[in-house]
Amino acid sequence: MNTDDGFVVEIDERISVTNDEQQFEAYCSDCSKMTQMATPKTAGVLTEISEREVFRLIEGKEIHFIENNRVLVCVESLRNLRADFNTAPE
Numbered sequence: 001m002n003t004d005d006g007f008v009v010e011i012d013e014r015i016s017v018t019n020d021e022q023q024f025e026a027y028c029s030d031c032s033k034m035t036q037m038a039t040p041k042t043a044g045v046l047t048e049i050s051e052r053e054v055f056r057l058i059e060g061k062e063i064h065f066i067e068n069n070r071v072l073v074c075v076e077s078l079r080n081l082r083a084d085f086n087t088a089p090e
C-alpha cells in the first residue's frame with residue numbers, strides 16, 4: 001500500500017487586505033448596472049493602484065464614482081482603465 005504523505009497544500013493568506021465592509025454592490029449610472037463599489041483605498045488594493053492614483057483618476061473623472069457621505073469608486077471602471085495602462089500581451 002502506497003500512502004502519499006508528502007502532499008501538503010499551503011494556503012496563501014495575503015488576500016486578507018480586503019475588508020468586506022469596504023466593498024459594496026451599488027448601481028453605477030455610468031455602467032448602467034449594479035457593480036462592485038469600494039472606497040478608493042480598497043479599490044486601489046483590489047486593482048493594485050495606489051490610493052493617491054485612484055484619487056487622481058477620480059478628480060480627472062477617468063473612472064466612475066459616486067459620492068454620498070463618502071466616495072465610492074466603480075471597481076470595474078478602474079479595472080478597465082488598468083487594462084489600458086499595461087496592454088502587455090499575455
Ligand SMILES: [Zn+2]
Pocket residue numbers: 028029030031035064074076077
Ligand atoms: Zn461603472
